[in-house]
Amino acid sequence: MQKKIDEIIRIGKWIWEKDLSGGASGNLSLRVDDETILITGRGTCLGALKAEDVCTIRMDGDPLVKGFVPSSEKLFHTSVYQHLDAKAVVHVHPTFCNGYFAVHDRISFDTFETRLVLGDVPVVDQKTPTITDIMPVIEALKNSNIVVLKHHGVVAIGETLNDAFFLAQTLEEAVKIACIKDLYVRVDRPAAPASGGNAAVSPAGGTFELFSKEQIVEIVRLVNQDAQFRQLALQTNLETKLAVVLDETQTAYCFHFSGGGIKDFTDKVGDAEFVISGKSDYWRAIFKRQLDPFAATTQKKLKLKGDFAKISRWYVPFNRLFDLWTSAPVA
Incomplete structure (x- = not known):
């Protein structure tokens, strides 16, 4: 004491x-x-x-x-x-x-x-x-x-x-x-010109069960059709495997990022270079963009296995990825 x-x-x-x-x-x-x-x-x-x-x-x-x-x-x-x-x-x-x-x-x-x-x-x-x-x-x-x-x-x-x-x-x-x-x-900064690349992608409709295969398939579709993500991924040479894990059920998905998009995914951690795990409440907040995923790892709401310095190199494309996640809304 x-x-x-x-x-x-x-x-x-x-x-x-x-x-x-x-x-x-x-x-x-x-x-x-x-x-x-x-x-x-x-x-x-x-x-x-x-x-x-x-x-x-x-x-x-x-x-x-x-x-x-x-x-x-x-x-x-x-x-x-x-x-x-x-x-x-x-x-x-x-x-x-x-x-x-x-x-x-x-x-x-x-x-x-x-x-x-x-x-x-x-x-x-x-x-x-x-x-x-x-x-x-x-x-x-x-x-x-x-x-x-x-x-x-x-x-x-x-x-x-x-x-x-x-x-x-x-x-x-x-x-x-x-x-x-x-x-x-001292003076107001001029408004930034509008950019079509930043427009939100419309959801396919309805909501998905958290960490369901249907949600993951929709995320992959959104990412691979997004020109802005492709550009950012190619600019930063995004080549890695990132797995996400739901603590309560140990449901896992591993995304293979290559060639400016998600090349494929599996339903196991496998040989992922980075693994992010957390409770359903935190993942749900992230998919609703109520919680910043990077801050969630530094604040220890999510656990990150892997080199934080290396994943930070891809901060910009991953930030776009997280924006796209909101277009696959969860219940």
Whole structure:
């Protein structure tokens, strides 16, 4: 237990040093077991935490130590652990994020690295000083390990406090880049010319059962008739085998990418160079484009076997591939 308390104190100092929260704002927690969590106390400064500022509470919010007053966000933290697989929660109030999202409802990232880590960050409106409308935030966290609370702050979850902290820090740095870019631009950027290659491909009609052979056949058809994918695949010399696996049933498909398209596919992992596996909820969100597949791997919602640096070379054609997936809608 002391090790977990020390971890909370360490991350609190990092948050303070990186200006992610000031004064007595922000709160941290760690899952202890299915019944209890460790959480910071109300009115504590994350940059000056002591062991007595951290205490164990039950999932109903009651502290195990008499007299300890947990963070006012205690019920949000316990709700996260009751509904999600998270082991750590970071809630901070970053200056640039709060300022940026006070006037924006979304952010487009200007570096590939940031998009790989964060994906599409959900923004959930808040109307109270503490998170009282909890379930919309929980729902958003199912598809992204980091969520912006408009007019409030940022929450991030992870397997460790390190993971959650790095997400919050990465988002704050990305917002700083967006603000600096706006200062340089000063004027609205001219609208990009329309491109027929970016048009969405119409679905054949109806929906498909997740990971059914019919869905996969439709995906292959869409990819092989898409001129934009072919061009991007040839430009980046896309030659590989990629397998996808549904955890619950172990249903697997391996796609052989060659010659600007999908040459063939099999219903087993086989000799795939890359294997991506995950639960049905995450795959369904990906096929609906509610979850970025690259970010899903960096946030550990999906598991990737293979060289991430190598698959990143083909980020552009695979991103087009994922766009096409939405045209084979799942039920």
